[in-house]
Amino acid sequence: MTHYHGGVRPFDDPERRKWQDPEKILAEIGVKAGTTFADIGCGGGFFALPAARMAGKKGSVYGLDINPDAINSLKEQAAREGLINLSLTTGKAEDIVVCQGCADIIFFGMALHDFQDPSKVLDNAKIILKPAGRLVDLDWKKEAGAGPPVRIRFDEAKASRLIEAAGFKIESIKDSGPYHYLITARLA
Numbered sequence: 001m002t003h004y005h006g007g008v009r010p011f012d013d014p015e016r017r018k019w020q021d022p023e024k025i026l027a028e029i030g031v032k033a034g035t036t037f038a039d040i041g042c043g044g045g046f047f048a049l050p051a052a053r054m055a056g057k058k059g060s061v062y063g064l065d066i067n068p069d070a071i072n073s074l075k076e077q078a079a080r081e082g083l084i085n086l087s088l089t090t091g092k093a094e095d096i097v098v099c100q101g102c103a104d105i106i107f108f109g110m111a112l113h114d115f116q117d118p119s120k121v122l123d124n125a126k127i128i129l130k131p132a133g134r135l136v137d138l139d140w141k142k143e144a145g146a147g148p149p150v151r152i153r154f155d156e157a158k159a160s161r162l163i164e165a166a167g168f169k170i171e172s173i174k175d176s177g178p179y180h181y182l183i184t185a186r187l188a
Contacts, residue, residue: 038064094117
């Protein structure tokens with residue numbers, strides 16, 4: 001299995017789809033027609049593109065990534081598909097708030113451990129979320145045999161502590177396939 005840590009993750013990687021189904025995960029966390037979804041650390045759009053398809057014309061997807069190549073690739077693919085509900089930004093999640101009080105779901109797809117200052121990113125998440133919105137953190141299990149170096153991963157306990165310290169209340173923590181966990185939280 002390939003992990004695209006630090007590079008452009010292809011928007012539809014057939015190898016990755018063998019062990020991670022973005023549509024299933026997105027449906028499970030509540031993405032549906034009309035949803036406003038913020039994918040922070042969106043990479044090449046493995047989750048952002050399916051979310052845009054699922055949110056439809058009445059929904060919207062905000063994607064933010066530090067990698068301009070990833071954002072440009074995602075913009076090109078969205079244009080090819082005629083997806084006009086994607087708003088994409090290049091920059092640091094510590095510095096950019098993609099919208100204020102707009103998101104039903106803010107999503108960190110295997111990215112929270114990558115941010116320079118995860119606490120600042122989580123503070124920004126509070127600004128982005130609607131009052132009744134949900135924060136979702138999908139990340140690598142510490143013991144997973146694949147993924148980024150173990151030393152940089154956050155286990156469920158560390159991720160939960162960071163999320164709670166930022167002013168969220170954890171709703172659930174569960175497995176998401178063989179390599180990941182999924183934390184769902186709301187504003188406290």
